[in-house]
Structures are given as C-alpha cells and as structure tokens.
Amino acid sequence: LFPDFLTAAGRRWWSAQVREYLQHGFAGFWIDMNDPSTGAVDPRDMLFDGGGAPHWMGHNPYANGMARATLEALQEYSRDEPPFLISRGGFTGIGALCGVWMGDNFSNWHHLRQSIPMALNLSLSGVPLLGADVPGFGGDAEPELMERWYQAHCLFPLLRNHSVQNAIRQEPWVFGEPTTGRVRRAILARYRLLPYLRKCFAEHARSGSPVLRPLLAAWDSEAARACEDQYLLGQAVLVAPILQPGADSRRVLLPPGEWWCVSEGRALQGGRWHHLSMPPDALPLFLRRNAEIPVLRHLPKRSTQEIDWQRDLAVWQWGEPLV
Secondary structure: OOOOOOHHHHHHHHHHHHHHHHHHOOEEEOOOOOOOOOOOOOOHHEEOOOOEEEEHHHOOHHHHHHHHHHHHHHHHHOOOOHHHHHEEEOOOOOHHEEEOOOOOOOHHHHHHHHHHHHHHHHHOOOOOOOEEEEEEOOOOOOOOHHHHHHHHOOOOOOEEOOOOOOOOOOHHHHHOOOOOHHHHHHHHHHHOOHHHHHHHHHHHHHHOOEEEEHHHHHOOOOHHHHHHOEEEEEOOOOEOOOOOOOOOOOEEEOOOOOOEEEEEEEEEEEEEEEEEEEEOOOOEEEOOOOOOEEOOOOOOOOOHHOOOOOEEEEEEOOOOOOO
C-alpha cells in the first residue's frame, strides 16, 4: 500500500497515523520503502493525485511527500523538541525535511569505498544529516571490515549499526577483542567531537555550507579534485580512512596549512601527499592548526542526555590526545 501523498487527503491520513505513534511515546521516525515500487502492477495503472497524475510524475518526489507529512505531525505534536526524521528515499529538497541514509548496502569493501563519494554528493546536494548502514546491511561483516567501517564513518553526521535479519549479529561487542576495543575508540572520538559536529550543523543552518565536504572545498587543486577517498568535516577536521582489506598504510592528501595526525601524534605540513602508517587501531583523523575545534571535556557513560553542553565544553588544544 502506497498512500497518495500528492493529495492533501493522503497527507492528512498519514499525519494522523504518525500522531497516534507520538501519543504512545515515539519521538522520531525512520521512514523506509518510500520509492514506490509497482511490483506486479503495471506503472501505467499506479497513478497519483487521485488518478490525475501518471506514475512518472509522482515516483521521484514520493519520498518528499511522505517526509513532509511525517514532519508536519512531528512539529505539531512536539513543538518544544527538534524533530528527528530520516528517510531512505528523497528528491530535490529532501534535506530541508529530514536526514537520509543510503539504502540497503552490503558488508563488503566496495560498498565501504563507495560510501564516501556518495555521502559527499548528498552533502553537496543540500542533505546535512546523512549516513549509511554500518558495517553494511546485507551479508555478513568480518572483523577487519567492522573496524575500518567505524573508523571511516565515525564522523558521518548519522552513524548507526544496522543489518538485515538473516545476517550474523554485528553489534560491536559481538566480535570480541581486539575489534570491540577498536570500534569503541572510534565511537569515543565521535563523542569527543560532538560539539564540533554541532558547530558544523549550526554553520549549515546559517549559511548552507555543507557539513561533509570534499577536499576541493579547502584546496582548489587537481589533486583535490581527484580525491574521492577522504572527506572534511567542516573546515577543520579531515578523515582519510583505510578502505582496502589488509592495508596498514595509505597516502593522505592534506590541504595547505598545518595538520595534527591523531594516529601518529605529530604535526604534518599540508599542501602535499603523505604516506602514513595506519595499523588496525589507528584513527584516520587530522585536525587543522589554528582552528577553533570545540570538544567534550568529559565523555558520557551511557547517553548524550548526560552531557552538560556548557560545563563539559572545551576547545581542543594543539597536540592534545583526542581519545
């Protein structure tokens, strides 16, 4: 069943279903399967706008209609709380309505590599809240892929572990040590940099500047144009992960300026390539000198609800260990 979101009646009906869940304590929604598939139904028979619009006219923007109807119910019911909403599908303007995750990926190295250019394309298209299923939705993840995927995505705006029902369990603690410890370290780095992530979202709200950025945003050069396996979070943090099985080093391109290499604990000069060691427990993070990078002074034990955003706030000092 695909409600007709091109009609006001269809949107009102959906909003009423959302309000019923809100009355039972739900605070956010993850809307899925919102690129209407016709299955055995001929597309010529699957019409929109009360039968007045052909399928092609309603197919691509369908997810936006679903997101808008969901968002309106959230905003009406929870006026004092910012709504949380993510969608699998989307069309032009979806970033103004909700976040997006990148659909049903697979637990393999190819999909890990593809996730970075996909995320950058979404970010440059006006979607600030984005992410992928870690460490892949379909198939079975193995320990090395689990570790490297968390290290690669630890600063994606949306970080979530999710898999299909018939895959092996893939919570971080299932794999045991040393994998659990390596994943924990990546998550702790994310928690430490949560204030900076919030700062990037605030900048996006003010100016529209992307949260995730390609290197080209910081350095107009041929090398930066061709670089698709690294990303910037705002202006001051760079992530250059391992994306190949068995690799323990990689070339990293740093924009001009001085950067602190978190994994090696040393300063590096930008504007050039560096070949760096990245063993399995390395965090592939680089912090720009003379940038104001807010961090958490104390990390929460259980939830972000424990954070005092004034008392626990600090500014990262050059050379200070991140985790």
